Amino acid sequence: MPELELRALAPDVYACLQPDRGLGFSNSGLVGRGRGLVVDTFWDLAHTRALRSEYERVLKRPPGQLLNTHHNGDHCWGNQLFPEAEILAHRSCAERFGRERPEAMQALRELVDHPDPALRALAEALAEWDFRGIELRPPTRVLDSDLELDLGGRPVHLLHVGPAHTAGDVIAHLPEDGVLFAGDILFRLCTPIGWEGTTEQWIRALDRIEALAPEVIVPGHGPLCGVEGVREQRAYLRYVREEAEHFFRAGLPVLEAARRLDLGPYAGWTEPERVVFNLERAYRELRGDPWDAPLDVTALFRGMFTLRRDPDFPRRGARAETA
Ligand SMILES: [Zn+2]
Numbered sequence: 424m425p426e427l428e429l430r431a432l433a434p435d436v437y438a439c440l441q442p443d444r445g446l447g448f449s450n451s452g453l454v455g456r457g458r459g460l461v462v463d464t465f466w467d468l469a470h471t472r473a474l475r476s477e478y479e480r481v482l483k484r485p486p487g488q489l490l491n492t493h494h495n496g497d498h499c500w501g502n503q504l505f506p507e508a509e510i511l512a513h514r515s516c517a518e519r520f521g522r523e524r525p526e527a528m529q530a531l532r533e534l535v536d537h538p539d540p541a542l543r544a545l546a547e548a549l550a551e552w553d554f555r556g557i558e559l560r561p562p563t564r565v566l567d568s569d570l571e572l573d574l575g576g577r578p579v580h581l582l583h584v585g586p587a588h589t590a591g592d593v594i595a596h597l598p599e600d601g602v603l604f605a606g607d608i609l610f611r612l613c614t615p616i617g618w619e620g621t622t623e624q625w626i627r628a629l630d631r632i633e634a635l636a637p638e639v640i641v642p643g644h645g646p647l648c649g650v651e652g653v654r655e656q657r658a659y660l661r662y663v664r665e666e667a668e669h670f671f672r673a674g675l676p677v678l679e680a681a682r683r684l685d686l687g688p689y690a691g692w693t694e695p696e697r698v699v700f701n702l703e704r705a706y707r708e709l710r711g712d713p714w715d716a717p718l719d720v721t722a723l724f725r726g727m728f729t730l731r732r733d734p735d736f737p738r739r740g741a742r743a744e745t746a
Pocket of ligand 1: 643
């Protein structure tokens, strides 16, 4: 049975949180007034079915709208279980919808006996998920810029802040409720991982959230927080970018840079080995490559696997007390 926690944040406003147990344990949100709005579904049908049951406990009728904050499967592969809803997303999300395929993830999940230990580890990390039966249901209402919705007389602002974590990143702000759904712009107490975009734009997106001064932020992954969560992640991204510059100039490969980087307070976040992604993105920028230049995901996951087995990782010295 999926482990979920429904939290009331304001009248008719809820978060449905999954405890962070690794890859894919994302959060969702619900505004239960007016036509109703769900913010993100989960990675597979079993978890999204459980999500829908939680929401049915507090909803009077099925939600008429569903926002996908971005195109990663852990935020939209349960869309088909909200068939009544119009699906909103940014155009860049819609364009990338379906680039990741459930059949391919299911094939990876089944590699538990593969001779390659890195692939076996990835399969084990996916053990909680079952990608069978997923029919991708793409956005039906595409945003080209910010959009203001009226839900029962109170506004919900959908703001495009990408390319930061992906090209189509959208956050949902409820100014009168003091609530913000951050999607994967914010990872809380877990190491962020990003795909398309730049560190600079990601920092700008976090600045924007801070300026909106929400009382409660629902991160894409990890527990609820306030703006302190935004500040800590921004400090992490700045720190990794600064350190990446030294390593890049010294000609160090990303994996070696990840080994040497002193993660300081961030060593305690879950999955610190994701720093290889963050360093690779920083290197991409330092090389002057485009923000959407593809990452070698297999090589990066292999790098993460190597780090996880390294008894000296993560390094945690006195230098990085910046959070
Ligand atoms: Zn995610």
